[in-house]
Amino acid sequence: MTAPLPTPVTTLTARTPEDVLALVPVVLGFVPTDSVAMLTFGSRRPFHARVDLPATADEVSEAVEALLAPARAHGVTRALFVVYSGDHRLGASVGRALCWAFGSAGVLVIEVLRADGGRWYTADDSRPGVPTEGVPYDVSTHPFAAQAVVDGRVLHGSREELRHTLDPDPGRTGRVVAALAGLTGDPSPPAADAAWARELVVRHTRAGSVAGDEDVARLVRGLLDVEVRDAAWSPLERATAHDHVAFWTDVVRRTPVPLLAAPAALLAFAAWQSGHGALAWCALDRCAEADEDYPLARLVAQALERAIAPEEWDDRACG
Numbered sequence: 001m002t003a004p005l006p007t008p009v010t011t012l013t014a015r016t017p018e019d020v021l022a023l024v025p026v027v028l029g030f031v032p033t034d035s036v037a038m039l040t041f042g043s044r045r046p047f048h049a050r051v052d053l054p055a056t057a058d059e060v061s062e063a064v065e066a067l068l069a070p071a072r073a074h075g076v077t078r079a080l081f082v083v084y085s086g087d088h089r090l091g092a093s094v095g096r097a098l099c100w101a102f103g104s105a106g107v108l109v110i111e112v113l114r115a116d117g118g119r120w121y122t123a124d125d126s127r128p129g130v131p132t133e134g135v136p137y138d139v140s141t142h143p144f145a146a147q148a149v150v151d152g153r154v155l156h157g158s159r160e161e162l163r164h165t166l167d168p169d170p171g172r173t174g175r176v177v178a179a180l181a182g183l184t185g186d187p188s189p190p191a192a193d194a195a196w197a198r199e200l201v202v203r204h205t206r207a208g209s210v211a212g213d214e215d216v217a218r219l220v221r222g223l224l225d226v227e228v229r230d231a232a233w234s235p236l237e238r239a240t241a242h243d244h245v246a247f248w249t250d251v252v253r254r255t256p257v258p259l260l261a262a263p264a265a266l267l268a269f270a271a272w273q274s275g276h277g278a279l280a281w282c283a284l285d286r287c288a289e290a291d292e293d294y295p296l297a298r299l300v301a302q303a304l305e306r307a308i309a310p311e312e313w314d315d316r317a318c319g
Contacts, residue, residue, distance in 0.1 A: 017113055017120055017135070022142035024048075024082055029278045030156040031139065033117065035084045036094060038067050041110075042077030047307040050278070053085050053094070060097045068101050070307040078108045083123050086116040095123025163282045165249070166267075172213075172254045179217035180256075193222040194231035202235045205243040210250055220255050223262035229296075233266055238310055241274035252286060261291035268300045273310045280304060 024039070025031045027048045034053040040046050049067050054060045071079060081098050083091045091114035099109045112123040119134030156162040187193060197219055204211055211219065222228040236244045248267035255263050264287035271280035280300060287297045303313075 017111075018137050018139075018142065020080065020082065020113065021115055021120060021137055022139040025139060029276055030159050030162045032082075032084050033158060035159075036063055036067065036098075037082045037084065038071070039080045040071060040074070040076040041079070043074040045074070045309045047074065047309070048277075049307065053083070054090070057090070057093050060094055063094070064097045064101045067098070068105060068107075070305070071102070071107055072105055074307060076107055078110055080110040081112045081123075083112065083114045084116075085114060088114070088121070091121070091123045159278065159282075162278055163285065165279075166252055166264075166282055166286050168255075168257075169253045173256055175213040176216050176220070176254045177256050179213045180221060182214070183217060183221060187221065187225075190225045190227040193218075193225065194228045197222055197228050197232040198234060201232050201244070201247065205235065205240060205247050208243065208246065211247075213254075216251055216254050220251065220259040220263055223266075224259070229262050229266070233269070236266075236270055236273065238273050241270050241310075244270035245274050245276070245279070248283075252283065257289050260289055261287050261294045261297070264290070265294050265296040265300065268297060272300055272303055273313070275310060277304050 020039070024037045027039070028037065028050055032050055035050050036053055038049040040048070047070070049070065051063050051066050054063045067081075079102055081095070083094050085091045085094075095112040095114070098112055102109050114121045114123045115137070116134070118136060120137050121134045122130050156165075188196070200211060200215055200219060203209075219232070223232060245267065248263055248270055251263045252260065252267050264283050268280045268283035268287065271277070271283055281304065284297050284301055287294055291297070302308075
């Protein structure tokens with residue numbers, strides 16, 4: 001899972017392993033566990049990446065390649081890794097594989113750290129002076145975490161906690177279902193619904209307000225038509241992506257699963273454009289509940305996997 005680094009409100013400079021361990025949750029948006037995180041340097045647009053920790057030694061090469069492919073594509077010259085695992089042997093195996101694969105590709109591996117949530121180690125015990133029992137750390141009290149709060153960044157305790165921010169709201173979903181039942185007769189012509197949907201999105205993203213149940217019902221039914229979906233998508237710009245994340249998060253949490261694909265994919269796109277790749281992946285997971293092969297979701301997934309920067313998006317790619 002990869003994503004370009006979001007445009008920082010404040011520049012953070014990591015000088016120590018503790019700084020790195022505090023920086024990773026800031027760029028990811030959550031504290032990772034059972035993961036391999038990568039920070040890159042030297043390319044035109046630095047990016048970060050996180051993949052699940054391989055469950056066995058046989059899966060290590062697949063995880064390494066998932067990180068190496070975008071690094072190669074973007075001309076990364078240096079990389080730093082954190083292996084989040086309590087398993088010393090597996091951490092060492094992953095560290096060696098990363099150093100070998102990236103070194104062979106001409107990428108300098110600055111360091112590979114292993115962290116278990118309370119202590120950090122060098123993955124291959126190579127750093128002089130690091131005790132075998134590790135070094136205690138606490139990112140919750142680090143200045144980077146405090147600065148993230150000042151900058152308005154929400155840091156979740158885990159990816160699971162982040163994913164739960166998109167969980168359905170049963171009561172509000174029930175009201176939208178009731179409103180859908182009240183939409184009798186044929187839908188309006190697509191052009192009329194498209195203009196209405198665009199105006200609705202613009203109005204609420206500008207005001208930071210929440211759409212009513214009847215409007216959400218009409219919107220998610222209309223999104224079944226690509227013309228309406230694209231009209232609802234069209235006002236989104238990088239400068240306002242955060243406002244669209246808030247709007248579509250609310251809609252996703254209120255949408256019944258059969259109609260979920262389009263709003264979840266639009267949320268994923270908005271999250272990617274705002275620089276929050278982890279949230280975009282969570283939105284894609286919700287999209288898959290309704291449609292595992294939704295075209296817009298595939299487009300966003302490819303952008304994330306290839307670490308395509310949001311500013312490189314070309315609206316001519318919209319089909």
